[in-house]
Amino acid sequence: MEMSRLFVIFLSAMLVNNFVLSRFLGICPFLGVSRKLDTATGMSLAVIFVMTVASVITWFLNQLLLLMDIPFMRTIVFILVIATLVQFIEILLKKVSPSLYEALGIYLPLITTNCAILGLAILNVQQEYTLMETIFHSIGAGAGFAIALIIFATIRERMDLYEMPESFKGLAGALVTAGLLSMSFMGFQGLVRL
Amino acid sequence: MTDKRRMIIRQGLFEQNPVFMQALGMCPALATTTSAVNAIGMGVATTCVLVMSNVVISIIKKLIPEKVRIPAYIVVIASFVTMIDMLMHGFIYELWKTLGLFIPLIVVNCLILGRAESFASKNSTGLAFLDGLFMGMGFTGALFILGSVREILGNGSFFGMQFSEVKLFAFVLPPGAYLALGLLAAFFTFVSGKLSKSSKKKD
Numbered sequence: 001m002e003m004s005r006l007f008v009i010f011l012s013a014m015l016v017n018n019f020v021l022s023r024f025l026g027i028c029p030f031l032g033v034s035r036k037l038d039t040a041t042g043m044s045l046a047v048i049f050v051m052t053v054a055s056v057i058t059w060f061l062n063q064l065l066l067l068m069d070i071p072f073m074r075t076i077v078f079i080l081v082i083a084t085l086v087q088f089i090e091i092l093l094k095k096v097s098p099s100l101y102e103a104l105g106i107y108l109p110l111i112t113t114n115c116a117i118l119g120l121a122i123l124n125v126q127q128e129y130t131l132m133e134t135i136f137h138s139i140g141a142g143a144g145f146a147i148a149l150i151i152f153a154t155i156r157e158r159m160d161l162y163e164m165p166e167s168f169k170g171l172a173g174a175l176v177t178a179g180l181l182s183m184s185f186m187g188f189q190g191l192v193r194l
Numbered sequence: 195m196t197d198k199r200r201m202i203i204r205q206g207l208f209e210q211n212p213v214f215m216q217a218l219g220m221c222p223a224l225a226t227t228t229s230a231v232n233a234i235g236m237g238v239a240t241t242c243v244l245v246m247s248n249v250v251i252s253i254i255k256k257l258i259p260e261k262v263r264i265p266a267y268i269v270v271i272a273s274f275v276t277m278i279d280m281l282m283h284g285f286i287y288e289l290w291k292t293l294g295l296f297i298p299l300i301v302v303n304c305l306i307l308g309r310a311e312s313f314a315s316k317n318s319t320g321l322a323f324l325d326g327l328f329m330g331m332g333f334t335g336a337l338f339i340l341g342s343v344r345e346i347l348g349n350g351s352f353f354g355m356q357f358s359e360v361k362l363f364a365f366v367l368p369p370g371a372y373l374a375l376g377l378l379a380a381f382f383t384f385v386s387g388k389l390s391k392s393s394k395k396k397d
Contacts (some may be wrong), residue, residue: 024221024371025299028304031217075276079272083264083268115302122298165380171217173380175376175379176373176377177376179372
């Protein structure tokens with residue numbers, strides 16, 4: 001029972017309620033770093049990592065806020081913790097694993113203003129998930145972000161090779177493509193029910 | 195001085211329109227524009243936060259040490275977002291409920307931090323106020339256009355008034371948000387391209 005519920009939460013965050021394509025969280029990196037496949041992969045890995053760590057920490061912090069009876073401080077506390085955490089991870093990675101830092105380094109500062117991280121933290125609180133559920137939900141959300149970003153980057157790499165009307169070059173074309181991608185993800189609706 | 199003011203107004207509304215020209219604040223622009231009313235609600239809430247944070251940051255700009263300026267800006271913005279969140283919860287509960295997650299997420303709207311960093315921290319309070327107001331209005335206007343298009347096409351209504359039975363329901367669903375914004379962006383690029391060509395011919 002417990003295991004299957006965790007799996008359903010994971011699957012629903014990854015495919016059915018995909019963060020980018022149906023919840024509209026994390027659009028900036030989705031449009032910004034999707035021009036090349038390898039940058040998209042780097043960004044995805046960084047996001048999965050930060051998302052999981054950030055939501056575990058914010059889960060504990062939320063318990064603390066509830067204990068102190070000041071839930072309205074949530075937004076301020078969460079965003080500050082996320083900003084600090086990202087800085088901290090950056091410093092830690094530089095020391096511990098220079099090769100990983102090399103791969104993810106430039107994407108880390110961008111993540112602070114990525115609304116998917118704060119959005120995920122707040123969603124976890126709103127859904128009143130337990131710690132285990134929070135972890136599965138975060139990994140699912142990160143994986144969903146990665147899938148959407150990598151598919152989109154692959155499409156955009158090929159789109160560069162074709163002729164497009166002048167007005168659709170750049171942002172407009174990318175948005176229409178994302179629309180079609182989002183339409184195909186609608187097919188996952190009804191896959192799981194929570 | 196008046197010239198600078200006029201430039202701020204024109205840039206906020208058209209030349210540097212946050213959504214169509216700079217592609218800032220795309221998450222709320224796509225997520226909350228299911229109807230014209232929701233779009234205006236989100237736009238006005240964002241404008242309030244933007245104006246207040248711009249004013250406060252331009253006042254305290256000399257007190258903030260250079261190295262911690264971004265966290266300091268974030269704290270200012272987050273405080274105002276919390277205020278707006280509580281006010282909306284108290285006075286317009288229905289709208290607060292539909293906008294939901296996206297009200298606390300005004301904190302991470304790149305538009306607000308962007309204006310704080312690139313404008314409010316370098317200019318006087320009066321100009322920062324004006325910049326916040328008109329950037330916010332440009333944002334609200336863009337959201338209103340997108341929200342109206344999606345409501346008219348997807349639901350056959352405008353501001354909740356039903357006038358047509360033709361409903362392309364896809365425009366209310368997530369894919370419709372991307373498609374509608376994509377097509378609108380293409381349209382505006384096309385029109386501004388035509389306009390700049392014709393003004394060149396006149397010269």
